[in-house]
Amino acid sequence: SQQGEEDPQALSIQEGENATMNCSYKTSINNLQWYRQNSGRGLVHLILIRSNEREKHSGRLRVTLDTSKKSSSLLITASRAADTASYFCAPRGNTPLVFGKGTRLSVIA
Amino acid sequence: EAQVTQNPRYLITVTGKKLTVTCSQNMNHEYMSWYRQDPGLGLRQIYYSMNVEVTDKGDVPEGYKVSRKEKRNFPLILESPSPNQTSLYFCASSYGTDYEQYFGPGTRLTVT
Numbered sequence: 475s476q477q478g479e480e481d482p483q484a485l486s487i488q489e490g491e492n493a494t495m496n497c498s499y500k501t502s503i504n505n506l507q508w509y510r511q512n513s514g515r516g517l518v519h520l521i522l523i524r525s526n527e528r529e530k531h532s533g534r535l536r537v538t539l540d541t542s543k544k545s546s547s548l549l550i551t552a553s554r555a556a557d558t559a560s561y562f563c564a565p566r567g568n569t570p571l572v573f574g575k576g577t578r579l580s581v582i583a
Numbered sequence: 584e585a586q587v588t589q590n591p592r593y594l595i596t597v598t599g600k601k602l603t604v605t606c607s608q609n610m611n612h613e614y615m616s617w618y619r620q621d622p623g624l625g626l627r628q629i630y631y632s633m634n635v636e637v638t639d640k641g642d643v644p645e646g647y648k649v650s651r652k653e654k655r656n657f658p659l660i661l662e663s664p665s666p667n668q669t670s671l672y673f674c675a676s677s678y679g680t681d682y683e684q685y686f687g688p689g690t691r692l693t694v695t
Contacts, residue, residue, distance in 0.1 A: 504681055516587075516673055516686030517626075562626070571680055572642065573618070575625035 478506070478546075478563040480577040488582055493550040495577040497563030506539055506546050507564045507571065517562065517573075520548075555583045585610050587687035589674050595693045596664060604659045604690050606674030614677045615657040616641070616684070617649065619670040626673070632657055633680075664694040 478497045487493050497506070505524045509517040523530045523539045523546065530537045536549040546565075550557055560576040587608045596602055608615065616631040618641075628641030632651040646668055648660040657676075661668060671691050675684040 507683065509684075514671065514689065514691075516688050517675075517684070518686070519683035522683060566680060571616075571684065572628050573626040575623070 477572045478565045478574045480561065480563055480574050482577060483575065484578045484580070486580040486582065487553055489553060489555055491553055493553050493557070493579055493581070495548050495561055495579070497546045497548070497565070497574070499544050499546075499563075499565035501544075501567050503541070503565045503567045505566045506537075507566065508535075508537060508546075508548050509562045509564065509573070511560045511562065511576070513559075520561075550579075553579075553581045555581050557581050585685070587674055587676055587685050589672075589687035589690050591690060592688060593691050595695065597695055598665055599663050602661050602664060602692075604661075604672060604674075604692070606657045606659065606676075606687060607655050608657075608676040608685070609655065610676065610685065611654065612676035612678055612685070613654070614679050614682075614684075615651065616675045617647070617657070617659050618673045618675065619643065619668075620673065620689075621670050629659070629672075664692075666694050668692065669694050 478499045481496045507522045508520045511517045534551045539546045562573045562576040564571045590605045613634045617629040618626045620626045627643045630649040632638045674687040677684040
């Protein structure tokens with residue numbers, strides 16, 4: 475099954491700054507999903523971008539998808555302490571959804 | 584309220600003692616899945632089910648069993664637990680693999 479690889483593994487920023495995390499994958503996809511996980515809790519869906527879309531917005535989140543480079547990025551603007559969490563991408567191809575190891579984001583107040 | 588529930592939330596057991604972790608969803612979802620999460624390894628899929636009576640192995644199925652007799656329930660069975668199955672387990676459901684997944688709160692299992 476296909477797994478996304480998030481980069482960086484960890485990211486620490488000040489409140490108010492933007493946070494960018496990246497995801498790479500290996501084979502063609504139908505869509506790519508981003509999730510957030512607060513420590514020890516279940517994952518929460520953030521945004522789904524389909525393979526024919528290049529960019530998608532949801533509130534302070536912006537996701538881009540470049541299928542030619544097999545990569546996606548998640549941008550969180552004007553970050554808040556409450557954004558502190560792990561973020562996972564999940565590329566969906568012809569196999570069930572699997573998750574990578576995530577990017578651990580720390581937003582310092 | 585739309586939700587995925589798991590029970591128990593915490594479990595400490597001994598090697599070899601059969602256990603079942605239940606998972607139930609109230610959203611009429613067809614797709615359900617089990618994951619385990621371990622430090623440094625991320626989430627790994629154990630089993631998934633596309634619909635009633637249809638189950639398939641994920642990436643780490645050894646030592647686990649599942650069943651899908653009803654649409655809403657997808658129990659995870661450890662027939663002879665071992666210490667390497669100590670982990671945080673999540674159940675998830677969705678309308679299909681192209682839709683967002685809803686996760687349960689997790690079950691923290693310790694096998695001594």
